Amino acid sequence: MTNTIDAGSSFPLGATLNDEGVNFSLYSKTASAIELLFFDSVDDARPSRVIPLDRQRHRTYHYWHVFVPQVSSGQLYGYRVHGPFDPSRGFRFDPQRLLLDPYGRAVAVPGNYDRHAASRPGDNTAQAMKSVVTALSGYDWEGDRPLRHPYARTVIYEMHLAGFTRHPNSGVPSCKRGTYAGLIEKIPYLQDLGITAVELLPVFQFDPQDCPPGRVNYWGYCPVSFFAPHVAYSSRQDPLAAVDEFRDMVKALHRAGIEVILDVVYNHTAEGNHEGPTFCFRGLENSAYYILEPDRANYCNYTGTGNTLNANHPVVRRLIVDSLRYWVVEMHVDGFRFDLASILSRDESGRPLANPPVLWDIESDPTLAGTKFIAEAWDAGGLYQVGSFVGDAWREWNGKFRDDVRRFVRGDEGMVSALATRLLASPDLYAHKEREPEQSINFVTCHDGFTLNDLVSYNEKHNEANGEQNCDGANDNYSWNCGAEGPTTDREVERLRERQIKNLLVLNMLAIGTPMLLAGDEVRRTQQGNNNAYCQDNELSWFDWSLVDKHAGLRRFVKLLVACRLDPNRDTADHGTTLAEFLGHARLHWHGVKRDDPDWGPQSHSLAATARAPRLGVSLHWMINSYWEPLSFDLPPVPEGCQGPWRQWVDTARESPEDICEWRCGPPVAGAHYNVQARSSVILILQETQRR
Numbered sequence: 252m253t254n255t256i257d258a259g260s261s262f263p264l265g266a267t268l269n270d271e272g273v274n275f276s277l278y279s280k281t282a283s284a285i286e287l288l289f290f291d292s293v294d295d296a297r298p299s300r301v302i303p304l305d306r307q308r309h310r311t312y313h314y315w316h317v318f319v320p321q322v323s324s325g326q327l328y329g330y331r332v333h334g335p336f337d338p339s340r341g342f343r344f345d346p347q348r349l350l351l352d353p354y355g356r357a358v359a360v361p362g363n364y365d366r367h368a369a370s371r372p373g374d375n376t377a378q379a380m381k382s383v384v385t386a387l388s389g390y391d392w393e394g395d396r397p398l399r400h401p402y403a404r405t406v407i408y409e410m411h412l413a414g415f416t417r418h419p420n421s422g423v424p425s426c427k428r429g430t431y432a433g434l435i436e437k438i439p440y441l442q443d444l445g446i447t448a449v450e451l452l453p454v455f456q457f458d459p460q461d462c463p464p465g466r467v468n469y470w471g472y473c474p475v476s477f478f479a480p481h482v483a484y485s486s487r488q489d490p491l492a493a494v495d496e497f498r499d500m501v502k503a504l505h506r507a508g509i510e511v512i513l514d515v516v517y518n519h520t521a522e523g524n525h526e527g528p529t530f531c532f533r534g535l536e537n538s539a540y541y542i543l544e545p546d547r548a549n550y551c552n553y554t555g556t557g558n559t560l561n562a563n564h565p566v567v568r569r570l571i572v573d574s575l576r577y578w579v580v581e582m583h584v585d586g587f588r589f590d591l592a593s594i595l596s597r598d599e600s601g602r603p604l605a606n607p608p609v610l611w612d613i614e615s616d617p618t619l620a621g622t623k624f625i626a627e628a629w630d631a632g633g634l635y636q637v638g639s640f641v642g643d644a645w646r647e648w649n650g651k652f653r654d655d656v657r658r659f660v661r662g663d664e665g666m667v668s669a670l671a672t673r674l675l676a677s678p679d680l681y682a683h684k685e686r687e688p689e690q691s692i693n694f695v696t697c698h699d700g701f702t703l704n705d706l707v708s709y710n711e712k713h714n715e716a717n718g719e720q721n722c723d724g725a726n727d728n729y730s731w732n733c734g735a736e737g738p739t740t741d742r743e744v745e746r747l748r749e750r751q752i753k754n755l756l757v758l759n760m761l762a763i764g765t766p767m768l769l770a771g772d773e774v775r776r777t778q779q780g781n782n783n784a785y786c787q788d789n790e791l792s793w794f795d796w797s798l799v800d801k802h803a804g805l806r807r808f809v810k811l812l813v814a815c816r817l818d819p820n821r822d823t824a825d826h827g828t829t830l831a832e833f834l835g836h837a838r839l840h841w842h843g844v845k846r847d848d849p850d851w852g853p854q855s856h857s858l859a860a861t862a863r864a865p866r867l868g869v870s871l872h873w874m875i876n877s878y879w880e881p882l883s884f885d886l887p888p889v890p891e892g893c894q895g896p897w898r899q900w901v902d903t904a905r906e907s908p909e910d911i912c913e914w915r916c917g918p919p920v921a922g923a924h925y926n927v928q929a930r931s932s933v934i935l936i937l938q939e940t941q942r943r
Contacts, residue, residue, distance in 0.1 A: 256302060259318035261311040264573070265354025265478070266328065266384045272320035273384055275328075277352060278566050279535045280313040281342060282334040287317060288349065288376075290327040293359040296377035324386035325491060327359055328352070329379065332534050338525065338548035341538035347374045351475060351531040353570060355382030356577075357490035358456040358479040366460035366521075369528030380456075380475065380530065383490045387581050390495060395502045397585045398510045399621050400447050402646065402689030402765045403831045406813050407512065408446040409697055410770035411470070411792065412454055413484055418793040430486040431493070431500040438507045440799075444773065444806070445813035448510035450588055450625075452698055454497070455513075456481050458521035458530075459788075463718050466786035470698065472590060473521035473556070475530050477574040480582075501583050510585035512623060513578060517560060517571050518594035518630065524557035525549050539564050542601050551601045553632030554591055562595045568609040571595075576618045586623025588648075593630040596641055603634055607641055614642045625692055638680030646765065649677055649691040656695055656762075657706065657729035660754050662877050662930070665853040670875075671841065671860075676763035688835060691764035695755045696772060699725075701782045703772035706730045707751040708737060713780030716787060724783030737780060750931055753808060753903035753910060754875070757932045760812040761873065763834050773809040774798035804907025811911045815900075819869070819914045833869065837862035846885040857927075861887050868939040869915075872897060876927040883924045889937065896920055897935040904928035 259274045267274045275287055284306070288298035302317060304310070309317050329351060334344030348369055351358065359381045368375035416423045416433035427433040441449065453471035461473035471481065485493035501511050520540075522533050525548060532540035542551040542559045550558040561567050578584040589595065596607040613619060628636040628647045640647055652673045659666040672679055676688035696703045701712075710732045714724045733747045752775065759766050770776070771794050778784050784792045799806065816830045842859035843850040849858065856878040863870040870893065874884045889895035899917040903910055904927075912918070920935060927933050 255320065257318035257320070258308050259316040261314035261316050263354075264314075265352055265356065266382065268322075268324060268384060268386050272318060273322040273326070274316065274318045275352075276314055276316035277330065277354070277535065278314055278539075279332060279334075280539065281536060282315070282332045282344065284333040285309075285315045286331040286333075286346075287319070288329050288331060289322075290329070290381055293327060293381055294361045294363065294377065295327075296374075298376070322384060324384055326384040327381045328384065329376075329381050330535075339546065341543050341547040343529065343533050343537040345529055345534055347372070348529040348534050349376045349379040349381070350529070350534045351380060352382040353476075353531055353535065354478060354573070355476060356385035356387065356478050357383035357494055358476050358482060359383050359490045360482055364460070366458055366528050369530055370526065385491060385494060387494075390498055392498070392502060392583065395505050395583055397579065397583055397622070398505055398508065399585070400510055402623075402687070403829050404817060405448055405510070405689075405765050406446045406760075406816060407448045407450050407692070407765065407767040408441065408444070408770055409450040409452075409514075409694075409767055410794075411452045411698065414469070414788075414793045415770060416794070417788075418790060418795055420796045421794070422796060427486045430484050431480075431496040432486040434500055435503045438503055438509070441504075441509055442507050444810055445817065446768065447508065447817070448512050448585065448623075449504065450512040450514060450767065452514050453516055453590075454481050454484060455479065455515070459483070461521045461523070462786045466718060467788045468786060469788040469792060470785040472516050472785070473519075474516050475521050477515075477517070477570060478577055498582060505583070510623070511583075512586040512588055512625070513584055514588045514590060515575075516590045517562060517574075518591040519554040519556045519558050519560055522558060524552070527557055536566070539566050542597065542599060551632075553594055553597065553601060553630050553634070555631035559594060559597070559601070561599055562609045563598055563604065563607055568612055571609055572612050572616055572619075575613060575622075576616070579619060579622055584622075586625065588625040588627065590627055591630045592626035592628055592640065592645075593634040593636050596634070596636065597630075601632070605641075610641050610645075614644045638677070646690055646692050648697075648767075649673075649680070649693055649764065651680065652677060652691060652693045652762070652764070653695055653697075654729055656755065656758050659856075659877055660751060660758070660930075661729055661731045662856060662879065663729075664856075666877075667849075667855045667858050668851045670758070670858060674758070674762045674860075675839075688763040688831065689765045692767055693759055693762050693764040694767040694769070695759050696769040697767070698769065699783070701728055701730055701780075702769060702776050702778055703752055703755060704748070704775040704777045705780055705782070706755070707733055707748040708735075708777070709780040710736060711780070712782040713737075714783050716781060716791065717783060717785075724781075728782060747930065749805065750903050752805065754877075754930065754932045756809060756812060757901060757903060757934070758875070760816050761830075761934070763831055766816065768809070770794060771798070773806045774802040775805060804910070807907060808911050811913070812901075815914050833864050833871075834862055837864040837871075840887075842885070842887075844882050844884050846887055857882055857884075859884055863890065870937040870939070871900075871934060872937070873901075873932065873934040874925060874927045875932045877930055879929050881926055881928050883926050884933075886920070886923055886925055886935075888923075892939060894938040897937050899933070900936045901932065901934040903933075904931035
């Protein structure tokens, strides 16, 4: 084996390990010189080795590369990049900054890491994150593959990976709390709940110091790498262990039939605005990686975070697609939810494109075929593309579903027609595309905003703990405290809140589309009215496992809703037909309190519908009352060929366990009317006696 440094190759990008050493390659069009630095320890202030890259020998086109023999997995490295510092021309080279490899597969964080050292004058090497050479081969996947659940058979559970097990009462060993390994411990809980996919808040390496002083960035929407799993989520706090521990988690979830969807941030980085730190992209080729203002010294801020990635630049497009491929091929991820996805439709000047190259690159890539793509189809710059997001494979977070369902259940006027539209997969948004109903990702709550408990417990946000004078977070929440602000001992208020929570869950799970639940909503997790807990890495945000027993009845309610959503006929010959498929085949008839007479007027607060699908052997009749008094609804007669009478499946006004019954096993309903209590929902079921 030779010990001679070779010119290396421009492809592949990043640090690529083979039996003889490592090939390093990165992009920089304008740099005048680049040095590759090796370190023995993550806390080292000085490199153990410096390898200058010669412009003639180690550069091909705009790619700088070198092959270094006898380098193995675990080697710490970074780059110094020389070039002009002229912000007015978009250049921000600074050789005092140690830069991460944009394709680095692992990142090591020093014990004295300091975000601000990367923006102050002087060398920041001792306090800088460092890339780590990573061997990807040799991991035993034991035959694992992405699951490829169809959307019609998908129920998404959005969760913070660390917060799910970080609470001391989680029952997870202390060494595993808040880690990939800790999540594995809780897979039986997820299986019992019945969900089919977890959607994890960002797990790419992020900067926890990207937040106000004295706080910590908990959510992780501030990436410093698009390839490295967050090292703090490793039970061993080791960058290489994080890679395998993440894969262990994916493999274990797949064995349980649960897909892994990652919330990904390809719209900005933790480098912030023109006063922010230089970690990587800014110091490599600032004007390529970011959308700049016309003065070139400042950053366009369509994200609300200080900068915006230049997603349709060829180099950034390649970075994004390569990142997605990596997480699918090497990490076996099933899908991605794209934060502020509308950013990806903007050009290098920030203007929206009719056919954004990066979106079509993602959609048409054969490696990514079958992968779930979910868009948060808006951005902080005012671009709102719900119902019009570019591409054929993309699903969308349906913010209009969230708002309209909240407003109807709260009792707002003029919402009956809007509710019907949302229950039918939002044809006002998606019918023009002739998409399948699951185009719409239906949700009432998510990480960003109130939890379901807080939605019915607070009229106003209470974000004082964030240290921003309660000025952060959304002001329009369409919430209602049911008569008391925050926790209360008033039993009637508590009963009403429980009923409202069930109403919201029923509408989310009954609607045609793909439902998403926020972790902890099934047990009334609270953030004490904080609707922007991005900087609260404490018990305010963590899953409180004592609630599992305290609210066992609500958890049972959710569990049965999910089970019937996915396979209502699981104990019959019709096993395998989802509720979404049933509704898609059903003949639907709308009613009001009077049969065949729906009231679409602005003063109406009630709606009923009958869905009959003789081929599938069942009919449903649901009655929704958001009025503040009970209403008597006419019941449709039992059709010929059906086995009467109607049977109750759901009645949110009843106490557990009578609020929901096993499918087809509920009590019979006598008479021609049903008294639906104030602010409650009822679903009845009718068995067909024969197929047609």
